[in-house]
Amino acid sequence: MGCVTCHGQDGHKPTPIGKAMYPRVLDLGSPEVQEMSDRELFWVIRNGIRLSGMPGFAKVESDEQIWT
Numbered sequence: 001m002g003c004v005t006c007h008g009q010d011g012h013k014p015t016p017i018g019k020a021m022y023p024r025v026l027d028l029g030s031p032e033v034q035e036m037s038d039r040e041l042f043w044v045i046r047n048g049i050r051l052s053g054m055p056g057f058a059k060v061e062s063d064e065q066i067w068t
Contacts, residue, residue: 002055002057003028005017005018006018006021006025006053006054007025007026007027007028011027011028011029012027012028012029013027014027018053021052021053022053023052025053025054042066042067045057045066046058046063046066
């Protein structure tokens with residue numbers, strides 16, 4: 001998946017691309033992300049977040065790959 005492109009190699013330090021986005025990408029260890037259920041995270045990864053830089057991956061990854 002393309003998470004590294006924006007969220008960084010470890011998911012905690014956004015890349016220059018992630019820092020340039022508005023709204024900025026979240027640290028995947030942040031309370032906002034950690035409070036999300038697995039089901040919510042799956043939905044975000046699958047569908048993206050409208051009006052942000054977060055794309056949906058449903059057309060490039062299977063549901064099984066996204067869930068994993």
